[in-house]
Amino acid sequence: MDYSKLKRRPPFPFETIAVAVSFSPRLEAVLCEAKRIANLFGAQLVLLHVGDKTPEKEELLDSQIKKAGIDKNKSRLIWMDGEPIDTILKLCKLNIVDLLVLGAIEKENLFRFYVGSVARTISRRAKCSVLLLTQPSVHPKRFKKIVVNGVDNPKTQHTVKTVLYISKHEKLSEFTIVQEDDLPVLSMTIAESSTAPEATKIKKEMMQEENIKLQKIVDSLDKENINVNVKTVHGKPGYAISQYAKQKDADLLVFNSPDTHLGIFDRIFTHDIEYALANLPCNLLIVHSRV
Numbered sequence: 618m619d620y621s622k623l624k625r626r627p628p629f630p631f632e633t634i635a636v637a638v639s640f641s642p643r644l645e646a647v648l649c650e651a652k653r654i655a656n657l658f659g660a661q662l663v664l665l666h667v668g669d670k671t672p673e674k675e676e677l678l679d680s681q682i683k684k685a686g687i688d689k690n691k692s693r694l695i696w697m698d699g700e701p702i703d704t705i706l707k708l709c710k711l712n713i714v715d716l717l718v719l720g721a722i723e724k725e726n727l728f729r730f731y732v733g734s735v736a737r738t739i740s741r742r743a744k745c746s747v748l749l750l751t752q753p754s755v756h757p758k759r760f761k762k763i764v765v766n767g768v769d770n771p772k773t774q775h776t777v778k779t780v781l782y783i784s785k786h787e788k789l790s791e792f793t794i795v796q797e798d799d800l801p802v803l804s805m806t807i808a809e810s811s812t813a814p815e816a817t818k819i820k821k822e823m824m825q826e827e828n829i830k831l832q833k834i835v836d837s838l839d840k841e842n843i844n845v846n847v848k849t850v851h852g853k854p855g856y857a858i859s860q861y862a863k864q865k866d867a868d869l870l871v872f873n874s875p876d877t878h879l880g881i882f883d884r885i886f887t888h889d890i891e892y893a894l895a896n897l898p899c900n901l902l903i904v905h906s907r908v
Contacts, residue, residue, distance in 0.1 A: 622713055628746055628775055628906045629715070629782045631658040636718040637705055637739075638666040640677065646753035647720040648685035653757040654718060654748070655692075657786050662692040663712055667704045670696045685755075702738050714745045721749035721897060737894050740903050741875055746779070749901040759787045760900070764862045765871040767794040767847065768854070768889075769827045772873040774834045775906035777845075780871050783902075784843050791844035793865075796831060797857045798824055798849050824849075855892035863898040870898060874905040 636651035638644065648664075655662040664687075666678070682689060695712075697704055709717055719736040740747040765780045767773060777794060784792050828847075835845050850857045862870040872890045893901055 623710065623744065623907065626713075626715075626907050628779045628904050631660045631715045631746075633663060633712060633714050634658070634660040634716045634718060635663040635665050635709060635712065635714040637720075637736075638664050638678065639720070640674065641720065643720050643753055644678075645681050645684050646755050647718070647750065648681055648687060649755045650750055650753045650757045651718045652685050652687050653759075654716070657759075660715070662687065663714065664692060664694045665705055665708050666694075666696050667699055667701045668696075669698070701735055702742070705739055706742060706744070709743060709745050716746045716748060717743060718748045718750065720753055721751055721901070740894065740901075743874075743903075744905060744907070746874075746905045747903045749897060749903075751897050751900055758868075760869040761787075761789065762865060762867040763789065763792040763869045763871065764858065764865065764867045765792065765794050766858055766873065767796045767831050768873065769830060770873055770876070772876075772904070772906045773831075774837075776871060776873050776904040777834055778838065779904045779906075781838055781840065781843065781845075783869075785841065789843060791846060793846040793848055793867075794831065794835070795858045795861055796824075796827060796847065796849045797854045798851050799853055799857065853892070855889040859893045859896070859898045867899050869900045869902055871902045871904060874903050 631654075634651065634655045636647060638648075641647075651662060651664075654660075664678075664682070666674075668674075678694075682694075693712075695708060697708065699707075705717070708714075717739070719739065721736045736749055740749060760783065763780055763784060765777060767777070780792055828849075831847060835847065838845065848861070850861050852860065859870065870893060872893060875890060890903070
């Protein structure tokens, strides 16, 4: 396998889309959603299942594929034994997957196969973009309201461009970039060495600097007829944007992929994307830009 094909590969176009197959009650719905998304982007669909290959499972999966209307001649089905998380991640690399689709429940629980902690662990470690579907349907609907995190990070420009790419395919008229104005670590640093008025002034200047950076990203986009709204909300990073997405009835929330491998302390002291993963407000897309 030539992994150099993955290095610095842009997050879009979505040429290969994989879906993790589990034999849950929502299997048909997840397959229908994956088929819609693959058709939307003209991508090849790859179905991945980790586990024993038995005649009963083959028969059931074949019937579900037919119900979902997936053309077996235009898709691939891969079965493999192994530990689910590592095996799925490996298969995504081997097949140069651009987007992995997973069914997910809104709130994290233990002992859920593909629909709970496994899906969330994959989303944290994947080297491709991951779409967690909270309410998959056998009658999929297009994404209509998209909210994207506008955090000050080199990855954000790639994530915003990916959202624009999705918006054009979904024929949306607008999407919203949200900035969160709570800068806890920097605020604490400022507060230790500054008076309250000085801290307020410095924080305001920092937010203005972030706004300028974000506006440059927006101005650089080939938006065509799509309006890109910028909204600032107050609150803990990750939590505030999740609440905003919920209040606005968004059907897709978009984050950058995590900067580093998250450890146990990141789970205890929840921040950023962990808030959204712990309690999904809607479907969640994590864009892996490979920068």
